[in-house]
Every structure is written in C-alpha cells, then in structure tokens.
Amino acid sequence: MPVPEHLEFFIDPSRCIGCESCVQACSECDTHRGHSMIHLEYVERSRTTQTTPVICMHCDSPTCAEVCPADAIKRTEDGVVQSARKPRCIACSNCVLACPFGVPKMKSDLELMMKCDMCYDRSSVGKKPMCASVCPSQALFFGTREEIERLRKRSAAVNRFRFGNQTVTTKVNMMVPRDARPEYIDVAAAMEEDSLGGDIMLNVLST
Amino acid sequence: MTRPDLNQIVRTPDGRPEVEQPKWRRDFPIDLPQDEYVARRDFTKFMVLTSLAFAVGQVWIGIENWRRRRRGQPPIAEIAKVSDVPIGSTITFAYPQPHDACLLVRTGELTWLAYAQECTHLACAVIPEVDKGQFRCPCHHGYFDLTTGRPIAGPPRRPLPRITLDVRNGAVYATGVEERTA
Ligand code: SF4
Ligand code: SF4
Ligand code: FES
Numbered sequence A: 001m002p003v004p005e006h007l008e009f010f011i012d013p014s015r016c017i018g019c020e021s022c023v024q025a026c027s028e029c030d031t032h033r034g035h036s037m038i039h040l041e042y043v044e045r046s047r048t049t050q051t052t053p054v055i056c057m058h059c060d061s062p063t064c065a066e067v068c069p070a071d072a073i074k075r076t077e078d079g080v081v082q083s084a085r086k087p088r089c090i091a092c093s094n095c096v097l098a099c100p101f102g103v104p105k106m107k108s109d110l111e112l113m114m115k116c117d118m119c120y121d122r123s124s125v126g127k128k129p130m131c132a133s134v135c136p137s138q139a140l141f142f143g144t145r146e147e148i149e150r151l152r153k154r155s156a157a158v159n160r161f162r163f164g165n166q167t168v169t170t171k172v173n174m175m176v177p178r179d180a181r182p183e184y185i186d187v188a189a190a191m192e193e194d195s196l197g198g199d200i201m202l203n204v205l206s207t
Numbered sequence B: 001m002t003r004p005d006l007n008q009i010v011r012t013p014d015g016r017p018e019v020e021q022p023k024w025r026r027d028f029p030i031d032l033p034q035d036e037y038v039a040r041r042d043f044t045k046f047m048v049l050t051s052l053a054f055a056v057g058q059v060w061i062g063i064e065n066w067r068r069r070r071r072g073q074p075p076i077a078e079i080a081k082v083s084d085v086p087i088g089s090t091i092t093f094a095y096p097q098p099h100d101a102c103l104l105v106r107t108g109e110l111t112w113l114a115y116a117q118e119c120t121h122l123a124c125a126v127i128p129e130v131d132k133g134q135f136r137c138p139c140h141h142g143y144f145d146l147t148t149g150r151p152i153a154g155p156p157r158r159p160l161p162r163i164t165l166d167v168r169n170g171a172v173y174a175t176g177v178e179e180r181t182a
Helices: A021-026 A063-067 A094-098 A130-134 A145-151 A187-192 A196-206 B023-027 B040-071
Strands: A008-011 A039-042 A051-054 A105-107 A112-114 A140-143 A155-163 A166-177 B077-081 B090-094 B101-106 B112-116 B127-129 B134-137 B142-145 B151-153 B162-168 B171-178
Touching: A008 A145, A021 A039, A021 A130, A063 A094, A130 A140, A140 A145, A145 A155, A155 A187, B077 B090, B101 B162, B112 B171
Parallel strands: A008 A166
Antiparallel strands: A008 A140, A039 A051, A105 A112, A155 A166, B077 B171, B090 B101, B101 B112, B112 B162, B127 B134, B134 B142, B142 B151, B162 B171
16 A cells, blocks of 8 residues: 555754654564654754754655665555665665765674655554654654645745755755745755854853 | 556656656666565475475486386387378378377388388478488478488487388288387
8 A cells, every 4th residue: 555645754954852762663564563763863962952864755756765775665556665675685785875865774793775655554554654643743744735735824845955966855854944935945055164063062061 | 545556656756758758767666566576485386396296297207218118119009001192192090199299201112111200309200201201390490311310410418219010911010119219
C-alpha cells in the first residue's frame, strides 16, 4: 500500500527541544526494529543548545540511489526511498557519503545500509511515523497541508534545498518563516552564518 | 491515485523527459515498479530446481535406454513387395512403431538400404537424394551418406539408425533396428 498522498511530513527545526524522544521512538519502528534512523544535529554546539532532527527527506532525485553501484536503493511508487535491499547492498557506504542531508547509516555488523523509510509499515497504512507520533513539540509533524497551515500561522513549507550547485527537491517539507519564505533553502550558506543563539550565549557569558 | 506506468521513469531528477535521460537511468531505475528484482534466494532456488530437473532427466534417460535394450529387437514386418519399388526409388514406411518414419531405398537390382528418417541432429525428416548418393536434412543442412548412413556434412554427429532388411519371396522385410553411435 502506498503512503496516502494527502499526508505529508513537515519538519520545524525551530520547535525542536532536543528531548530525543524521536530517537527513542524511531528504534521501535517495525521496518528497522532496534535501530534508530533519526538523529539530532547540534546547530552550533559550542554556543547553543539548539538541536534539529534529521530524517530522510525522500528526495525527488535521491543522490543516495544515484550513486549506489549495486543498484540497491529503491523508491516505492509513493516517493518513499527505502533502505538498501539486503541481497544487493555491498556495504560500500557510497550512499552514506553522498547524501547531502547525512541520512543513510551503514550497519557494518549487518553489512547493510539502513535509512529512515518514513516508518513504512506505519505510514503506508496512513499512520504517523514513530518520530512524528511522539514529538512533544511537534517539530516533526505528519499530516495534511491544511492542518499544518492552520496550526502554524507564521510558517510556510519549503521543499527545495541548495547545496552549492546541487538543487534537491524533496517529499519532506521544512518549515520556514512565512514572511521571509525563500524559494529554496541554501544549506551551504546557512552553515557559514553565525547563529543567532551564539550572540545570546556570549552576552550571558560576559556578564 | 493514478498508478504510474510501470515501464516509464516516474520522476527524473532534472524534470526532462525520459528520452533525454542518460541510458544508465533506464538501466538502473530508482523506482521500485520498474525494477526487475531477482533475489539471491530466488536465483539459488532456480539453480537448485533446474539442476534437480537435469539429474532426474539423466536418470529417466538411463531407465529408457535400459528398457529399450531389454525389449530386444522388434518383430519382423513386411515393408513392401519387391515389384512395387523400382530401382533408384524410395518409399517411406513405419518401423518398428507406427510413428517411427523410415526410408527404404532401392539402389540396384539386389541392393536395398533402409534408415530411420529422423535426423540425428534435431530430428527433422531427412530427404533422400539417391542420384547424389546422400540424404539431406533441410533444417540445418545436414548430410548423410546413402550407403552407410554416416553423417558427411553439417551439424549431425551420429549416423542414422539402420533398419536391417531381409528380401525373400518377392517381398522386403524389416528385421530390426541397428542404433549406432559412430
Ligand atoms: S535525503 Fe539522503 S537518504 Fe534520503 S533520499 Fe535524499 S539522498 Fe537519499
Ligand atoms: S520517520 Fe520513522 S524512521 Fe524516520 S526518524 Fe522518524 S520515526 Fe524514524
Ligand atoms: S535437424 Fe537435421 S541438421 Fe539439424
């Protein structure tokens, strides 16, 4: 069964409180039982406690699958990029290195790349992925576009990303401020900027 | 939801049509419906089952050969009256079973030859060419010598089975089949 088309994934990193609930919940998903496929990224660890959850964005042109020499990464008809197929994966880690979002994980004990598959056993029957079902601040949200528009009056969803020359369109959406809604999120540029949190921390330290 | 055309690339990275995409994209499709997936397990199953079939086939061939040898020579059967076959001509007959087509060739006053008609390559019916002293198989251009039945050209490697004959009382009789390997 495919994931219902009206249900979409929205990530709102500004709401992430770093509680790691999603990390715990993810390992309880049946498609990758015991292995957590989500991780929290520390935005600027030395200066702020801000974290942001990283899940597979389910790219329209998945770099991971395009670089796979064993033809092991496949996408289902609903656009969900699945874990590598066990009989094909040669554990070369090309996908791990190539994914611009840093998603696939090499399980070297299994000699298999595993990745977030949107909890396919759940989302393909219309349920929320584990992470979205537990996230207390709703930084991870799985639902309809109308719902998110009603709930987040000041945010808008963007699903285009720029990494240098590579533009990636994704199935998963990132929430950005509605007034300053960019055409795409320039990930590389964002990495060079000083974070706002840094200034606040410095002020606190200097007093 | 409309189902995607299973043979078509559903989403291309740059949005250009499928024909403009590099060939490898069609050879290694990312979307599952276009993927022809043969698991190692399926392949192993296939290998095991075909090997098994070959092994069983060998046993079956062995049993058939043994049964044929036990059956001994088939009974004598009249093929034709001597007067019905002019010198240089050929007739077909069935021996020993009704579906075993054979050829009887009269090459001289007292010389008779008979062979199974089934080509020893892939079992097409051979055609006698008495004036050229050969049998010709039209399927893959196989040739057999008329007097010995041995292959002389083309793919066949074994001679045609010879039908042993007996001519008496104005009639030609088939008395047995002589299978030869060379
Ligand atoms: S985010 Fe990474 S793992 Fe997910 S589809 Fe895109 S390239 Fe593949
Ligand atoms: S979407 Fe599912 S698999 Fe991916 S991180 Fe969330 S809970 Fe885990
Ligand atoms: S069947 Fe006679 S030559 Fe092939």
